[in-house]
Amino acid sequence: xxxxxxxxxxxxxxxxxxxxxxxxRQALDQGLGAQEILNKGLIGGMEVVGRDFKAGDLFIPEVxxxxxxxxxxxxxxxxxxxxxxxxxxxxxxxxxxAGDLHDIGKNLVSMxxxxxxxxxxxxxxxxxxxxxxxxxxxxxxxxxxxxAMLTTTMPSMKSTITALKEAGIRDKVKVIxxxxxxxxxxxxxIGADSYAPDAGAAVDTVRTLLA
Amino acid sequence: xxxKTLKPYLKYLSDVQIEEIHEGSLRLLENTGVMVDHQxxxxxxxxxxxxxxxxxxxxxxxRQLVSxxxxxxxxxxxxxxxxPEKDCPLVPGGRPYSRNGGGADFTIDLETGxxxxxxxxxxxxxxxxxxxxxxxxxxAPVFGQDMPVLGRDILMxxxxxxxxxxxxxxxxxxxxSLKLMFEMAALxxxxxxxxxxxPIVSLLEAPISPLKFLDVIVDALWLCGEYGIPLDVCVxxxxxxxxPMTMAGNVQLFNTEFxxxxxxxxxxxxxxxxxxxxxxxxxxMRTGFSLAGSVELGIMATAGAQMxxxxxxxxxxxxxxxxxxxxxxxxxxxRMYMNxxxxxxxxxxxxxxxxxxxxxxxxxxxxxxxxxxxRIAFRVVEGFEVDEERLAAEVIDRVGPGGNFVADMHTYKxxxxxxxxxxxxxxxxRVAWEEGGATTLLDRAKDKARTILKEHQPNPLPEDLxxxxxxxxxxxxxxLEK
Ligand code: B12
Numbered sequence: 001x002x003x004x005x006x007x008x009x010x011x012x013x014x015x016x017x018x019x020x021x022x023x024x025r026q027a028l029d030q031g032l033g034a035q036e037i038l039n040k041g042l043i044g045g046m047e048v049v050g051r052d053f054k055a056g057d058l059f060i061p062e063v064x065x066x067x068x069x070x071x072x073x074x075x076x077x078x079x080x081x082x083x084x085x086x087x088x089x090x091x092x093x094x095x096x097x098a099g100d101l102h103d104i105g106k107n108l109v110s111m112x113x114x115x116x117x118x119x120x121x122x123x124x125x126x127x128x129x130x131x132x133x134x135x136x137x138x139x140x141x142x143x144x145x146x147x148a149m150l151t152t153t154m155p156s157m158k159s160t161i162t163a164l165k166e167a168g169i170r171d172k173v174k175v176i177x178x179x180x181x182x183x184x185x186x187x188x189x190i191g192a193d194s195y196a197p198d199a200g201a202a203v204d205t206v207r208t209l210l211a
Numbered sequence: 212x213x214x215k216t217l218k219p220y221l222k223y224l225s226d227v228q229i230e231e232i233h234e235g236s237l238r239l240l241e242n243t244g245v246m247v248d249h250q251x252x253x254x255x256x257x258x259x260x261x262x263x264x265x266x267x268x269x270x271x272x273x274r275q276l277v278s279x280x281x282x283x284x285x286x287x288x289x290x291x292x293x294x295p296e297k298d299c300p301l302v303p304g305g306r307p308y309s310r311n312g313g314g315a316d317f318t319i320d321l322e323t324g325x326x327x328x329x330x331x332x333x334x335x336x337x338x339x340x341x342x343x344x345x346x347x348x349x350x351a352p353v354f355g356q357d358m359p360v361l362g363r364d365i366l367m368x369x370x371x372x373x374x375x376x377x378x379x380x381x382x383x384x385x386x387x388s389l390k391l392m393f394e395m396a397a398l399x400x401x402x403x404x405x406x407x408x409x410p411i412v413s414l415l416e417a418p419i420s421p422l423k424f425l426d427v428i429v430d431a432l433w434l435c436g437e438y439g440i441p442l443d444v445c446v447x448x449x450x451x452x453x454x455p456m457t458m459a460g461n462v463q464l465f466n467t468e469f470x471x472x473x474x475x476x477x478x479x480x481x482x483x484x485x486x487x488x489x490x491x492x493x494x495x496m497r498t499g500f501s502l503a504g505s506v507e508l509g510i511m512a513t514a515g516a517q518m519x520x521x522x523x524x525x526x527x528x529x530x531x532x533x534x535x536x537x538x539x540x541x542x543x544x545x546r547m548y549m550n551x552x553x554x555x556x557x558x559x560x561x562x563x564x565x566x567x568x569x570x571x572x573x574x575x576x577x578x579x580x581x582x583x584x585x586r587i588a589f590r591v592v593e594g595f596e597v598d599e600e601r602l603a604a605e606v607i608d609r610v611g612p613g614g615n616f617v618a619d620m621h622t623y624k625x626x627x628x629x630x631x632x633x634x635x636x637x638x639x640x641r642v643a644w645e646e647g648g649a650t651t652l653l654d655r656a657k658d659k660a661r662t663i664l665k666e667h668q669p670n671p672l673p674e675d676l677x678x679x680x681x682x683x684x685x686x687x688x689x690x691l692e693k
Contacts, residue, residue, distance in 0.1 A: 059496035061451070101419070104452055108499040151316050151328070152360045152384070180569050181317070198498040 001108075004030060004040040008073065012045035017072045024073035034080035042070045043064030046116065060108065060199065067115025068098060074117075088119045090210040093135045093173075094145035095123035097156035102149035104180060105199075109145065112199040118181075129156065129163035130161060136169050142210050143174040145202075151181050158190040174209050178202060212594075213601075216594035218304055221555035223510060224517045232518060234457075236467040237274045244271035245422045245471045252475065259478050270471075277470055280477035286523040288441055289485035290349055291409035293374035294401065294670055299348050301441075301486070301525035301559040306590060307529060308559065309585045311341055312566025313351030313382055313415065315573035318538070321660060329573070331355035335366065336664055337565075340575060343667040345587070346582035347564050349378035349413070353573050356379040362688040364388050368395055368412070369684050373677065380443075381414045386430040389414070391687045393438045398683060399676065407439030414440055415488065418468050420448035429475055436480025444472035445490035449501045450511070452494035458507055461491050462514045463517035468517075486560065488514025488527040500569065504533040504545030509552035512562055516556035523534060528553035530561025530588065531581040536568055538576055538653050546584050554588035555609040561585060576656040583635045590631040601625070 004027045008009035011019040027037045031155045049066045052058045092113060103125040110120045121139050123131055132144055148154045156178050166168040175192040187195035194209055224232070242261070247253055247270050249364040257263040281573040290299040290308070316329045320561070334355045334488065341347045352367045359366070364384045371379045383389035400406035404436040416431040418424045435442040446465035448454025453460040469487055476483050492501040512528045519526035531546035531552045546563075553561050564581035565573045595601075606621040616622050635655055637644060643690070648654070
């Protein structure tokens with residue numbers, strides 16, 4: 001790997017936002033291609049971050065800072081990346097389900113997914129099934145993510161999936177669910193595609209599902 | 212002369228630091244303010260001199276309003292019980308009381324060890340078990356997942372009234388059901404007036420950290436004021452998530468939130484009974500989960516207790532609290548230090564007994580173990596009497612070098628008053644232990660729970676009242692469906 005990409009990865013790991021942006025410009029000046037800088041420098045850097053996060057060596061706020069650094073480079077590359085969407089690994093509509101105001105977990109999952117390069121459309125909390133359906137129509141996401149922290153609001157996840165089916169768009173998106181009382185068995189029972197117990201696992205699962 | 216030992220106090224903040232935090236909160240309330248998502252609440256606060264931006268719902272509260280509110284907030288009140296012997300008077304420097312952690316709707320089955328949803332039948336048993344445990348002074352809700360969603364809180368209260376005569380700590384799912392539950396409590400108390408004089412229920416509500424008051428909490432603050440129901444103003448920023456990472460910053464934030472709650476309550480209902488429920492949490496930086504057993508929680512909560520003492524309001528802290536998934540050593544050790552820190556911080560209420568796994572799960576055997584942990588904490592802060600007779604110089608002289616005290620009259624006299632006795636902790640020989648089935652703490656806790664469930668009969672409601680309550684509940688459930 002070229003020197004500049006190696007340094008970019010190191011700076012990215014250290015969460016140095018300005019440095020990563022500068023290194024991205026410098027790499028372009030040196031004649032490296034945007035796609036190569038993205039794959040080898042930025043995404044490659046985030047892979048190391050992800051590995052160390054999983055090993056327990058990096059903490060969530062550090063990962064988020066790394067992601068910020070990654071995005072500073074990405075913004076430089078975005079206009080140069082050939083096909084639209086090449087800079088995004090996928091689009092995800094996310095929200096906490098109807099009747100439920102617990103949004104801390106959902107926000108964390110959003111931030112971590114964003115950090116991993118996914119485009120996030122956050123519908124907030126207390127999101128009714130119709131709003132998920134509308135967002136799928138309007139945004140054509142690859143996936144929707146639903147969060148619930150109350151056993152009394154978990155049924156709304158099922159209602160949302162039913163609503164997607166009734167609208168004839170269930171097969172257009174993958175569905176992932178999460179939240180403390182949610183289990184993978186519940187995900188299976190209601191016909192979601194997947195479940196993840198925490199934000200780190202959510203990133204892995206989403207990557208696999210959208211690969 | 213007989214005198215009691217000092218109440219042992221755990222402290223972190225100096226008087227100067229307490230003043231700094233107070234001043235910091237006043238400034239935050241004046242400059243940053245809080246968001247109040249309640250039309251009437253905004254108008255009300257504006258009328259009292261707060262600066263209100265109706266568009267952003269931001270309320271900036273001048274310091275005079277805070278002083279005015281603090282001047283009327285009571286320094287003591289009683290969580291009354293249907294059976295007055297089980298009253299919990301919360302007084303400055305008084306003994307601590309305790310309750311279970313509220314809101315669980317999963318359990319670990321006492322017989323099969325299986326993790327499963329709680330059902331209405333379990334709920335009755337849990338109330339009956341807690342009714343029998345002295346280390347659980349009043350009782351918070353547990354919910355059955357087979358109970359209808361609408362009105363589940365009301366049904367919970369009905370089950371509680373039937374299975375315990377202790378104070379019942381409520382959790383409301385909607386403003387409507389809260390009002391209905393207060394009416395139900397008035398029915399049991401005799402009248403709204405009698406309920407106010409002896410509030411046999413209490414409530415918890417939490418602002419959303421940072422600095423956000425939803426309509427439900429404003430409604431609850433006012434309704435509690437109207438009915439004279441003691442309210443835990445539960446401030447619970449998650450350090451590093453919904454609150455600053457630093458302990459000082461988290462204390463600064465929750466203190467500010469508490470004061471805003473005091474203002475909303477006291478300006479509308481001067482003298483309304485409030486507890487400073489300092490329940491800071493901490494975000495685990497590897498998973499994002501909000502931790503229960505992280506030691507910094509105890510440290511921050513202790514600072515919260517100091518702020519509560521500074522404001523002369525009763526204080527409620529997390530006590531037996533743990534992140535463990537099961538009844539293991541981690542569970543016991545976390546609960547023990549959390550509870551001792553809270554008790555030594557001067558908490559009036561120790562919260563958490565029986566609760567496991569991010570407050571989703573309640574367990575019979577954990578309740579029994581936490582009952583013990585609570586009673587040990589009560590003992591720790593009780594201290595001991597110091598007087599001539601108890602100092603026993605005369606007895607020491609009488610027994611003399613090399614003698615023993617076992618058969619002395621002095622020992623005989625104080626035998627039963629000086630010691631905390633336990634029926635859960637093992638203190639016998641190995642032989643006896645092996646003959647008794649080589650039981651562990653957990654085995655004995657399960658046995659004790661089984662025995663209580665088999666034998667304990669709660670103090671029933673008078674039959675006519677019981678029928679009246681049933682009628683009230685079915686009417687209430689119908690009214691909610693509309
Ligand atoms: C903070 C909190 C609140 C705050 C919420 C603030 C906010 N902005 O979200 C406030 C005070 C508003 C609140 C209110 C209530 N709460 Co609350 N609350 C909690 C608490 C303490 C922490 C929740 C939290 O944020 N954890 C931290 C986050 C990061 O964890 P997490 O959400 O689990 O998320 C992680 C994973 O689950 C996963 N994940 C989450 N979402 C998703 C989504 C996807 C797609 C994926 C893949 C993964 C994923 O990844 C996340 C990060 O690793 C919990 C108890 C606890 N210790 O967990 C109770 C708790 C959830 N609340 C509870 C209750 C009962 C209520 C109330 C009904 C109480 C009341 N009326 O008095 C109200 C309900 C309001 C409503 N309508 O929603 C109960 C739920 C019981 C149950 N089994 O149903 C709990 C368990 C506490 C209890 N025992 O009472 N609460």
